[in-house]
Amino acid sequence: MKNFLKPVVAAGLMLTASAAPMLAVPAVAQDARGVGVVSLPAVIANSNAYRTAEQQRQTTYQAQISQAEARRQQIEAQLTPLIQQFNTARQAANPDQQALQQQMAQIQQIEQAGQRELQTILAPVSLSRAYVTEQIEDRLDEAVQAAAAKRNVSLILDATSGQVVYAGAQHNLTQDVLTELNTLVPSVQITPPEGWVPREVREQQQAAAQAQQATQQQQPSGR
Known part of the structure; x- marks a missing residue:
């Protein structure tokens, strides 16, 4: 089941820090017995482990978070007068287009450099969130199967993929999982x-190593 769950979970989380809302499943007139619906991103983001980790991270990585916030404010203070100057210049009767382009390029350069700098500062925070998510994902299959067994459900549809046409509310396994x-x-x-x-990086590294090994095996050995 992991091959089915993993892309759904990855698409739903995307390193979000906020808990996802529990998904409401539309009611229907006829039950599809034996079918369950679950929102995996909502399960992970609302899990006790994930919520507790989010709170702990604010303390453990307080230095990086505070540094990033301070740097963000500095970048904003640097950009604000430049943006105001740009807006004033482009509202002129005959704005200098070349000068406007140069001003916009400067603003974009500062923004992009600032984003890269903030990402570097917050890299340990992002890595921590990926580590937390992966630990929970490793037990998600087991949780899904246990919930399905208790509810006597033989088929589970993902509620976030858009493939669910209808499902009775009693078949929503999100809370059970x-x-x-x-x-x-x-x-x-x-x-x-x-x-x-992260797992994605490990899989990419493994795939690259296998590809390199296959290439080496195909090369004729010189004598």
Whole structure:
């Protein structure tokens, strides 16, 4: 089931810090017995482990968060007069288009450099969130299967993929999976081990290594 769940979870979270709302499933006149609907991103984001980790991260990574916020304010203070100057210049009766382009280029350059700088400062925070999410994902299959068994559901549809045409509210397994997940993963570590990289990166590295190995095996050996 992991191959089915992983792309759905990745699409739903995208390193969000806020909890996703529990999804409401539309009621229908006829039950589809044995079919369940679940919102996996909502399960993860509303899990006790994820919420607790979000709170802990504010303390553990307070230095990086404070540094990023201070730097963001500095960048905003630097950009504000430039943006005001640009807006004033372009409202002139005969604005100098070349000068406007240069001003816009300067603004964009500062914005882009600032975003890169903030991403660098917050890199440990982003890595922590990816680590937390992966630990929860590792038990998500088990939680889904346990909830399905308890509700006697043989088919589960993802409520966030757009493939659900209809489902009775009694078949919504989001809360059931959330309950099972909170039991399986009451808490997680927020600080990644030394050298840890997200699952997507590990899979890319593995694929690259396999491709390189295959290429080497296809090359004729010289004598």
